[in-house]
Amino acid sequence: MKKFVTHRGTAAPLLKINIDTDAIMPSREMKTVSKTGLGKSLFASWRFIDRGTDQEKLNPEFVLNQQEYSQASILLTGRNMGCGSSREFAVWALVDFGIRAIIAPSFGAIFFTNCIRNGLLPIVLDEQVIASLADYVALNPQANQLNIDLKTCHVIGPDGMTYPFELQSGFQVMLLEGLDAIDVTNKLGKEIDAFKTTDIQKRPWAYLN
Amino acid sequence: MKYTLFDKVWNDHVVTQQDDGADLLHIDRIFLHERTGSAALASIEEGERKIKNPAHVFCTMDHIVDTFPGRTDQTTMPGGSEFIKVTRDLSLKGNITLFDLGDERQGISHVVSPEQGIALPGCTVICPDSHTCTLGGLGALATGVGSSECEHALVTETLRFSKPKQMRVVFAGQLKSGVSAKDMILHLIAAYSAAGGSGYAIEFAGPAVDSLTVEARLTLCNMAVEFSAFTGIIAPDDKVFEYLKGRPYAPSGESWQQAKEYWATLSTDDGAHFDQEIVIDCATISPTVTWGTSPQEAISIDGQVPPLVLEEGDARRSMEQSLAYMGLKPGQSIQGLPIQVAFIGSCTNSRLSDLRIAAAILKGRKVASGVRAICVPGSTQVKQTAEKEGLDQIFLNAGFEWRESGCSMCFYAGGEGFVSGERVITSTNRNFEGRQGPGCRSHLASPATVAASAINGAITDSRKMGAL
Structure with missing residues (x-):
């Protein structure tokens, strides 16, 4: 998994609440089992007009289509970001597009974990703070970039203000070191076997042959 | 110590606790479908890993298959047959039970899982599908996950979770005639927002919930994810036991008795702590x-x-x-x-x-x-x-x-x-x-x-x- 230690980049505001994973990655765009090459489908319903037809074109109003945000690597969104379907395709599309972090007041739980598993940092900040960051970035998106430091868990705004955020230390370590969750758990093989030995006595009915 | 229903099921699945408070939970049942399960199976294949306990893994074809009479592997959805083929091949290779097209047990994963007695009270169930919370209607601790987390569960029989906060939603009184479980959950989400359950596991309780059929309880828990909850859960009762008895993968014989004794302990103790409680008067719920x-x-x-x-x-x-x-x-x-x-x-x-x-x-x-x-x-x-x-x-x-x-x-x-x-x-x-x-x-x-x-x-x- 790709490490996340520090990142500096352009932040794009998409300040809508309840952005669902259908919007991030419409089901109709998921055409193969593959995890790669999905960035072209990111936010397809909003990014394109007449998607999939001869008349297909970019929607000039959509933030990521605007010149100053076209290289954005950070998203600023409203609360309950990534709600809805568990499809990890949504995160694979964000990563493929080049998004490294999302800052929102809250996240859909499954989406949050999917982000972590793919080296995309989900950051929870207060809605007011996000609104002010968005205002500041909008003054000059390419100059007013945001800095993120995962070692100290801070977002540093263009004005030099720092905003602390919290992340469970297990997730933090996993991202900082780019660890694979399965490898980490496989080191606990003995504990897992010991659990099962006891559990099968306690709940024999839960085990199928 | 007083425990909630959710505490009891959770605690009985903790393999080990991490330094940061997250728990590694044992996962009893894994359900897959051809849309996102295929990605998990393909990733296992690529990483040359193995499914740890195939007997506990089930798969169905529901997301992409056509629903026209006489359907085949060809789908109206472009590329659909690839998902079907990958799922079928890797299910066979992984030695897991597949409810394929043409199988009488095929259907929507969260409908099939209770129907076949796969999801059970007091079991942890995951599926790479957000509506897995449906199965909380049986008293299972069930939650949707992404494909990577699903792969983790397939390979290790465990998943790491931070224990969510707990909320009890009490539906007081009885539903008016013509009002259903679907109306209850839509009413709740409208009143408390689509993020209202964020960070919580939710126990649905109260007289109106007790009165619901098992199928209606599945409907109620189904949309816990639309409330942004980790999951929904309802204490299993005689209705649930009656529903499960004799189902193909449900325990039978001596095992059934042991299960029933265990399941009978799965209710919230009087005085157990909830971080939040919501009471909804059912008289206020309309279609x-x-x-x-x-x-x-x-x-x-x-x-x-x-x-x-x-x-x-x-x-x-x-x-x-x-x-x-x-x-x-x-x-x-x-x-x-x-x-x-x-x-x-x-x-x-x-x-x-x-x-x-x-x-x-x-x-x-x-x-x-x-x-x-x-x-x-x-x-x-x-x-x-x-x-x-x-x-x-x-x-x-x-x-x-x-x-x-x-x-x-x-x-x-x-x-x-x-x-x-x-x-x-x-x-x-x-x-x-x-x-x-x-x-x-x-x-x-x-x-x-x-x-x-x-x-x-x-x-x-x-x-x-x-x-x-």
Whole structure:
């Protein structure tokens, strides 16, 4: 998994609440089992007009289509970001597009974990703070970039203000070191076997042959 | 120490606790489908890893398969047959149980799982599908995960979770006639927002929940994810035990007795702590319908689209976008709004009891002209049982299409879907933009409301249908 230690980049505001994973990655765009090459489908319903037809074109109003945000690597969104379907395709599309972090007041739980598993940092900040960051970035998106430091868990705004955020230390370590969750758990093989030995006595009915 | 139902199930699955407080939980059952399960299986294959306990892993074909009679591996969705083939090949290779096309056990994962006795009270169940929380209706600790987390569970039989906070939602009193579990959950989400359950596991309790059938409890828990909850759970009772007895993968003989003794301990102790408690008076719940593009944008069927949020900000912007997409204005009545499509199906409302309720309204009536009406049973078994009861004839005579089982048009995957601007009354769970087709306008409702609306060609309160 790709490490996340520090990142500096352009932040794009998409300040809508309840952005669902259908919007991030419409089901109709998921055409193969593959995890790669999905960035072209990111936010397809909003990014394109007449998607999939001869008349297909970019929607000039959509933030990521605007010149100053076209290289954005950070998203600023409203609360309950990534709600809805568990499809990890949504995160694979964000990563493929080049998004490294999302800052929102809250996240859909499954989406949050999917982000972590793919080296995309989900950051929870207060809605007011996000609104002010968005205002500041909008003054000059390419100059007013945001800095993120995962070692100290801070977002540093263009004005030099720092905003602390919290992340469970297990997730933090996993991202900082780019660890694979399965490898980490496989080191606990003995504990897992010991659990099962006891559990099968306690709940024999839960085990199928 | 006093424990909640959720505490009890959680604690009995903790393998080990991490330094940061997260727990590694043992996962008892894993369910896959060809849409996202295929990605997990393919990733295991690529990483040259192995499924640790194939006996506990099940898979179905539901998301991509067509639901036309006589369907094959070829799908109207472009690329669909690849998902089907990968799932089939890797299920065989991984030695897991697959309910393939043509198998009598095939159907929507969260319908099949209880039906086959795979999900059980006091078990942890995961599936790479957000509606896995449905199974909390049996008293299982069930939650949706991504494909990577699913792969982790397949390879290690465990998953790491931070224990969520706990909320109890008490439905006090009894439901009014004509009001269903679907109306309960839409009412809750409308009152407390689509993020209202964020960070919580939710126990649904109270007299109205006790009175629900097992199938209705599955409907109630199904949309816990639309409330942003980690999951929903309901204490298992005699109704659940009766429901599970004799199902193919449920315990039997001596094992059944042991299970029942254990399950009988699965209720919240008096005085156990909840971080939040919500009480809803069931007298205030009416048939409920969504007007917008989030499940929280729901109102009583005799209500009006609410006024615009006054304060500038994310909420107002989102509401304006919802109204524009849905072609509605504040103050507009939801009842009487003309619809072009009526859809009964999905893991929310496609079980036998749902079809019976709809059929009772449809019997002897005809779908309004110009309305396309479709019924997709939740499983092949539901379909066959419904046919034995003659429900298929009632649907067909009314003018409904009667389909093979699958998720079907709950979402648009590039195959079948509805037309831009079409208004759909639907028994499904998500009214997101484009969910059932680009530009398509979805109104979530109960099967009774969908059936009544199909007849009238406009959103209709089923209680006003009267006797024939």
